[in-house]
Amino acid sequence: MTQIVFKQPPLVEIIADVRWDIPGVPGVPEQLMGAPLPVPDASAHEIHFMNFASKAGAKGFGLVERVIPPGFPLFAHQAAFRYRNTTGVSGAPLFQLGPGIFSINIVPPYKSWKSFIPFVDLGLDLLLDSRSPEDKGRPFSSVRLRYIDAFGENLRQGKSTVAFLSENLGVKIQLPESVTKFCTDAKAMKPTLSVVMPIEKGTLELKITEGWVRNVRSLVMDTSVLFKGPLGPDKQVLRSALDAAHTIIHDSFVGMTSSLHELMDPEEQG
Secondary structure, three states: OOEEEEOOOOEEEEEEEEEOOOOOOOOOOHHHOOOOOEOOOHHHHHHHHHHHHHHHHHOOOOEEEEOOOOOOOOEOOOOOEEEEOOOOOOOOOEEEEEOOEEEEEEOOOOOOHHHHHHHHHHHHHHHHHHOOOOOOOOOEEEEEEEEEEEEOHHHHOOOOHHHHHHHHOOOOOOOOHHHHOOOOOHHHOOOOEEEEEEEOOEEEEEEEEEEEEOOEEEEEEEEEEEEEEEEOOOHHHHHHHHHHHHHHHHHHHHHHOHHHHHHHOEEEEO
16 A cells, blocks of 8 residues: 655654553552652662663664663653664664653654664564563553654745644634734734544544744644553554554644645655
8 A cells, every 4th residue: 555755744753652550650640640750669670771771782772871860760651761773774763761661762864654663663672572571461551653743934935823724734723703803913823732632542632833943943743642551562562553553643644734745745655
């Protein structure tokens, strides 16, 4: 089956992550989601990080960077180590590992999902192989795929944020007249959009706001698909979830950016 890819996409970064529950860490109320929670028995996690480093180094990811300084507490679902490729492979991603979380991050040059998948497979193999015997059968609590895109002037071509959203992304901002009657310049409005919608087995989240990317003011679009577990500790199960998430993000992006395709230099890929 052919798929449209772009030679000049507005892509900033792709993050694929898997998460698992940590014994001894209590459930977090919804209103406190994202709050840092220190993990018990840091030594067990340190052993996992070193096991991963040994196996990753043998596969060319031997540059290890500690994110959390030694002696500082480790927090649930926050990266503690980064593992980078040292063999000069073009387009190689960054692996990140912490208590209850593993992510694969890639930035341009990025060719296609097809070219990214071998690194996803490698990362998942390293993660599963480096788990302790006690954790090998532990299921994963979620799988998430996140795309960050930045629409700069090359794509906006002088249009205001409101006009670009409406005319090129199909996002229309409608406020009540009781509010807009005070606006002196509709083109100068700076809307921020955040929506979470239920999908089968998870959620699709879309955020759009203005921001700075590589020192250039851009319209930043953050799209993520989250599939909730439990998911079995099997690479194919995790891969299938990531493939499904990619299909959703790809199809939604291609659909909403149809007026920009020629500017992004499209091509079909089998």
